[in-house]
Amino acid sequence: GIVVGKIGTAIVYPDELVSALHHHDLMIGEAKLMPLDRMVDRAERWRRKGYKVGFTNGCFDLLHPGHLSLLKQARANCDRLIVGLNSDASVKRLKGESRPVQSEAARAAVLGSLETVSGVVIFGEDTPINLIEAIKPDILVKGADYTIDKVVGADIVQSYGGKVVLANLEDGFSTTSTIARMNEGSS
Structure with missing residues (x-):
């Protein structure tokens, strides 16, 4: 596509290819982000095709190996994984005035770029209960620091x-502890 877009006989330079691939990855990530009504429709289509739809949620402020492990385990239990992402205002209420470090758009783009993630929905409430009620996931995944009776939406x-x-x-992986270590180094 790059060569065809050029006039005359042309070659593709490595930096052009890297740029095109980077742009493509961003486009895919952004395509996975959608409002709740569209995500509900998509989840219903996936289920009609016989796919198990999974759901997990979080702030995902600074993506780290703990997050990647959670997402990988979640995806291993379903065919399509939807991630509920706390909005900037929600993160601020839950984590304090200095959070989030990254905007919801940046966090959604990073999550959307991951192969394990099939869709991302941003929510402004403190819990994802409205998303869970609307999406009706077949599988609900949270970290083992919870017990099933404490997982929001488990009963539903x-x-x-x-x-x-x-x-x-x-x-050893926590966004809060990572930020604390970063702040210690800057003082």
């Missing part, structure tokens, strides 16, 4: 035969 998912999965946590 279980009421229609869905499954709640507690993903193993990667020790």
Whole structure:
């Protein structure tokens, strides 16, 4: 496509190819972000095709190996994984005035670029209960620092035969502790 877009006989330079691939990855990531009504439609289409739809949520402020492990485990339990992403205002209420470090648009783009993630929905409430009620995931995934009775929406998912999965946590990874270490280094 790059060569065809040039006039006359032409070659593709490595930096042009890298730029085109980077742009393509961003476009794919952005295409995965959608409002709740469109995500509900997409989840219903996936289920009609026989896919199990999974759901997890979080702030995902600074993506780290713990997040990647959670997303990988979540995707291993379903065919399509939807991530509910706390909005900037929601993160600020939950984590404090200095958070989030990255905007919701940046966090959504990063999540959307991951192969394990099939869709991203931003929500402004403190919990994803409205998303869970609307999407009706077959699988609900949270970290094992929760118990099933403390997972928001577990009762709803279980009421229609869905499954709640507690993903193993990667020790030593926390956005809050990473930010604290970064702040120690800058003082």
